[in-house]
Amino acid sequence: MSTTLEPPDAPAATGAATEIHGVAVRRGDRVFLGLSRGSGILILITMAAIAAFLIWKAIPSLQANTANFFTTTEWFPDAQPAFFGIAALTFGTVVTSVIAMVLAVPVGIGIALFTAHYASRRLASALGFITDLLAAVPSIIFGMWGIQFLTPNLAGFDQWLSTYLGFIPIFQNDLGIYSRSLLNAGIVLAIMVLPTISAISREVFLQVPRAHIEASLALGATRWEMVRMAIFPFSRPGMISASMLGLGRALGETIAVALLLSATYDINLHITEPGGITFASNIALKWNEAGTIGLSALIASGLVLFVITLAVNMGARLIIARRSEFSGASS
Amino acid sequence: MNITGTARLAAVALAGVLALAACGSDNGGTSGSSSGSGSISCAPAGSIKASGSSAQKNAMITWINAYQTACSGTTIDYQANGSGAGIKDFINKQTAFAGSDSALKDQDKTDADARCATGPAIDIPMVGGAIVAAYNVSGVSKLILTSDVLAGIFGNSITKWNDPKITALNPGVSLPDATIAAFHRSDSSGTTDNWTKFLAGTSSSWTFDHAKEWKAPGGQGAKGSDGVAQAVKSTPNSIGYVELSFAQDAQLPGAWVDNGSGTPVEPTSENAAKTISSATVKGTGNDLALTIDYKTTTGYPAVLVTYEITCEKGLDAALVPLTKSFLTYTASDDAQGKLTTTGYVPITGDLLTKVRTAVSSISA
Numbered sequence: 001m002s003t004t005l006e007p008p009d010a011p012a013a014t015g016a017a018t019e020i021h022g023v024a025v026r027r028g029d030r031v032f033l034g035l036s037r038g039s040g041i042l043i044l045i046t047m048a049a050i051a052a053f054l055i056w057k058a059i060p061s062l063q064a065n066t067a068n069f070f071t072t073t074e075w076f077p078d079a080q081p082a083f084f085g086i087a088a089l090t091f092g093t094v095v096t097s098v099i100a101m102v103l104a105v106p107v108g109i110g111i112a113l114f115t116a117h118y119a120s121r122r123l124a125s126a127l128g129f130i131t132d133l134l135a136a137v138p139s140i141i142f143g144m145w146g147i148q149f150l151t152p153n154l155a156g157f158d159q160w161l162s163t164y165l166g167f168i169p170i171f172q173n174d175l176g177i178y179s180r181s182l183l184n185a186g187i188v189l190a191i192m193v194l195p196t197i198s199a200i201s202r203e204v205f206l207q208v209p210r211a212h213i214e215a216s217l218a219l220g221a222t223r224w225e226m227v228r229m230a231i232f233p234f235s236r237p238g239m240i241s242a243s244m245l246g247l248g249r250a251l252g253e254t255i256a257v258a259l260l261l262s263a264t265y266d267i268n269l270h271i272t273e274p275g276g277i278t279f280a281s282n283i284a285l286k287w288n289e290a291g292t293i294g295l296s297a298l299i300a301s302g303l304v305l306f307v308i309t310l311a312v313n314m315g316a317r318l319i320i321a322r323r324s325e326f327s328g329a330s331s
Numbered sequence: 332m333n334i335t336g337t338a339r340l341a342a343v344a345l346a347g348v349l350a351l352a353a354c355g356s357d358n359g360g361t362s363g364s365s366s367g368s369g370s371i372s373c374a375p376a377g378s379i380k381a382s383g384s385s386a387q388k389n390a391m392i393t394w395i396n397a398y399q400t401a402c403s404g405t406t407i408d409y410q411a412n413g414s415g416a417g418i419k420d421f422i423n424k425q426t427a428f429a430g431s432d433s434a435l436k437d438q439d440k441t442d443a444d445a446r447c448a449t450g451p452a453i454d455i456p457m458v459g460g461a462i463v464a465a466y467n468v469s470g471v472s473k474l475i476l477t478s479d480v481l482a483g484i485f486g487n488s489i490t491k492w493n494d495p496k497i498t499a500l501n502p503g504v505s506l507p508d509a510t511i512a513a514f515h516r517s518d519s520s521g522t523t524d525n526w527t528k529f530l531a532g533t534s535s536s537w538t539f540d541h542a543k544e545w546k547a548p549g550g551q552g553a554k555g556s557d558g559v560a561q562a563v564k565s566t567p568n569s570i571g572y573v574e575l576s577f578a579q580d581a582q583l584p585g586a587w588v589d590n591g592s593g594t595p596v597e598p599t600s601e602n603a604a605k606t607i608s609s610a611t612v613k614g615t616g617n618d619l620a621l622t623i624d625y626k627t628t629t630g631y632p633a634v635l636v637t638y639e640i641t642c643e644k645g646l647d648a649a650l651v652p653l654t655k656s657f658l659t660y661t662a663s664d665d666a667q668g669k670l671t672t673t674g675y676v677p678i679t680g681d682l683l684t685k686v687r688t689a690v691s692s693i694s695a
Contacts, residue, residue: 076544147558152565176510179566180551263517263545263552274551285518285554288385288413289543292438294519 054303061296069300073265075282077297078290084297086304088265092182092276093305096257097250099186099271100193105243107190108197113227115198116205128202135195143256146188151179151260158183158272173272180262182276188260189253193246200245204238205231237320244316251309254280279305370665371397374656376404377649383410383417383430386521386574387458387637390675391430394661397669407657414521421640422446427650428641428658430458432521434620435640443640450644453618455689457661459676461603462526462633463585465578466570467563468492468507475500475595476586478533478625478632484570485513485530486537487549492568500589507568514562514571517552519543525635526572532625533590533632572633575600576674592628600671605630608680617643617689619682634676641693648695658690 062069064082072085111131115124158178165171212230221229232239258281262274283298290298381391388411395407412420414431421429422442434454435443443452464481466474476484480496483489489496492506516523520543527541539546553562559571560581570586575598578585587595596602606627614620625632639658646654660666667677678686 076542076546078544079542148561148565177512177551179512180553258517259554259558261517261552262550263554286544289415289519289521291415294415 051303051306054299054306057296058300058303059296061293061300064293065297073267075265075277075286075297078294082293082297086279086301088267088277089279089282089301090304090308091267092261093251093278093280093308095182095271095276096186096189096278097247099183100189100250101243101247103187103190104193104197104246108194108242108246109201109239111194111198112201112205113231116202117227117231118223128199131195131198133195134191135199139192139253139256140259142188142192143259146184146256146260147180150188151184154184154187155179162272170269170271172270174270175273177274178272180260180274181272182261183271185257185260185276185278186271188256189250192253192256193249196249197242197246200242201235201239204235204242207238208234240316240320244313247312248309251305251312252280253278254284257281258284279308370663371401371660372656373402374405374652377653378406378408379427379650379653379657380408380420381410381417381426381428381430381639382412382420383426383640384414384432384521384637385411386432386460386635387411387430387675389576389673390458390670393669393673394657394666397666398657398660402656405653405657407653418443418640421452424647427646427654428639431638431640432635433524434614434618434638447642448645450642451616451618452640453616453643453689454614454620454638454640455617455658455662455686456607456619456621456636456678456682457639457658457686458637458670459603459607459678460525460635460637461575461598461600461631461676462522462529462572462635463575463578463583463598464570464588464633465560465563465573465581465583465585467566467583468568471501471504471506472584473501474504474584474586475589477589477591478530479536481586481588482530482534482537484511485515485550485572486539486547487513488536490549509568512566512569513550514553514559514566514569515545515547515550516556516559517545517554520556521635521637522556522572522574526633528623529625529633532623574635574674575603575676579674588632590626590628590632594628596629596631598631598633600674600676602631603634603676604679606632606634607636607676607678608682610636610682612682612685617692619685619689621682636678643689643692644694646693646695651693651695655690655693658693659687662686662690 061077061082065077065084066081067074067083067085069085071087072083073088075084075088076082077084111127115127119127155178158173158181161171162173162178166173208231212234213226216226216230257278261276261278261281263277263281263285264275265277266275268275279301283302286294286298388409391409391411395409398407399405409430414433417426417429418431418435418439420426422439424446431454435452440452446452464476468474476497477500480489480500483496490511491508492511493508498506523545524541524543527537527539530537531539531541545552551562553559553571556573556577560573560577560583563569563571563583564581575585585598587597589595606623609627609630610621610623612619613622621636623634623636641654641658662683667679667683670677
């Protein structure tokens with residue numbers, strides 16, 4: 001075979017072969033390779049450009065700042081002298097996101113499991129459609145609904161928490177005011193990230209090989225045992241990815257949180273008391289009236305959020321990479 | 332074409348009449364503005380852009396509507412993107428004038444002068460406002476507070492409605508034994524700046540100076556004047572500072588302020604106008620940057636003045652006719668008269684004369 005195809009002038013042929021690695025190449029392949037490689041490079045350039053822009057714009061405020069940028073809670077960049085830090089922003093962002101994840105991950109995965117493996121097909125598609133619809137609601141609607149409807153109606157629940165679980169420091173409420181709290185913001189964020197988590201988890205659960213599920217059922221496993229032994233190990237990287245995408249939205253949510261939080265720049269562990277501020281909502285609230293240093297300071301805070309998000313995503317990648325070695329996917 | 336044009340004019344006029352009639356009931360005592368919209372001396376067709384203070388947004392909408400209706404072919408586009416952004420737009424030559432809650436200062440003044448090629452940038456006070464301590468306490472229709480007590484409430488040292496300091500000022504009024512839910516602005520805002528200027532200027536117990544950001548401890552933040560008004564409206568036993576128009580729209584009563592004379596002053600447009608007209612001009616020439624006397628006992632003291640900032644000389648020649656004509660209109664009796672019915676405070680007396688002189692000095 002090979003002798004008939006191989007042309008006699010070998011040097012020219014090998015020259016072509018090294019370039020194309022022995023695979024037939026047409027112009028379309030080259031164009032596609034160029035396009036996809038270009039896209040890959042473009043995203044790297046974009047990220048680098050964003051980082052460079054943020055750093056460049058952040059420098060003036062960091063030079064003008066007379067307080068410790070990392071440990072100061074106050075935010076007065078336009079004062080003379082400038083005085084601001086990200087401690088309260090970091091605290092509020094982390095706390096609201098943690099509350100959102102604690103509430104949304106179990107529920108989101110529960111919805112996904114139900115739609116993928118428990119519900120009848122008709123119910124599943126209806127439920128899937130409705131959760132996906134939740135993702136299409138603009139965040140300002142969540143904010144307005146949260147502040148005008150949910151906050152007043154959560155006051156009773158918050159009060160109950162502080163009355164009966166007040167011995168746990170985070171639920172303690174010394175003010176007697178149950179409104180515009182980190183807890184309420186976290187609850188609204190949980191609703192906002194729910195569709196992301198449940199939609200991706202659902203798709204992942206549907207990818208579990210039929211054979212795994214049938215094998216575990218055939219061995220006498222109950223539904224729950226099947227979920228635990230066949231579905232979860234196979235889907236774990238996907239569930240982590242889904243949660244991380246949700247976390248990304250929670251960390252960066254802007255206008256809903258701006259409407260919901262009381263915007264006080266302190267570190268208060270009592271999550272049912274009014275207070276708290278996050279990176280993104282602080283930028284939204286201060287941008288319009290900020291002076292030169294104020295704008296630069298907001299960009300500096302944006303840079304920190306950028307780094308936090310990057311770190312969270314890299315952490316998630318690391319976990320996924322490690323887990324996949326002994327998950328059902330590779331065994 | 333002609334018919335639709337007439338119909339549109341009629342519709343606008345009708346809407347205007349309805350709006351005036353609807354608002355008129357709130358301010359029984361204000362003198363009706365003469366409806367001489369024919370008095371506008373129009374600029375040739377053209378368009379200008381302006382941006383800045385959201386505090387004067389509704390006044391601008393009213394004026395722009397009236398001006399554009401009277402002067403066909405003119406377009407004035409006012410973006411209420413905040414005073415800071417407005418000044419930046421003006422400095423970057425994107426707008427013909429900026430609306431601002433405070434007069435130019437420091438670096439902004441230098442930059443704005445540089446933007447005006449041949450002359451200084453001037454601050455022209457155009458729209459006044461009153462900041463009201465709007466409250467929601469059931470059964471209390473008239474509440475009297477001093478600036479010291481207001482400083483105590485917003486500075487978190489007076490926390491109960493039946494605090495002796497409040498009850499002493501309001502004999503015969505039954506105030507509840509409830510925590511005061513004090514609302515401030517969570518976004519940085521000229522309203523906060525002016526409110527804290529008033530507190531800092533009148534009360535020695537206010538130790539937080541003044542700033543666009545809220546510095547005092549305690550209380551709750553809400554976004555925007557509408558956010559504060561809505562929060563006060565929906566929270567029993569609450570109080571918050573908002574501009575007069577927002578208190579009127581939400582039908583919230585405002586506290587009368589006693590500035591030490593023993594005669595409390597009601598927060599009305601008329602009473603606030605007295606304070607503004609007695610302000611002293613600290614700017615030079617046609618720069619009418621004002622210093623407000625917050626300790627006044629005759630007018631309502633918590634007032635703010637928003638300025639239009641433009642070039643006295645050196646504005647791009649193409650922009651001058653429309654800018655000057657529009658600002659001449661806004662300084663007219665007719666335009667200023669429209670302010671009282673929209674919850675703003677007009678510029679009156681000698682100050683208004685100075686404003687007109689400043690506007691007439693604008694040239695390329």
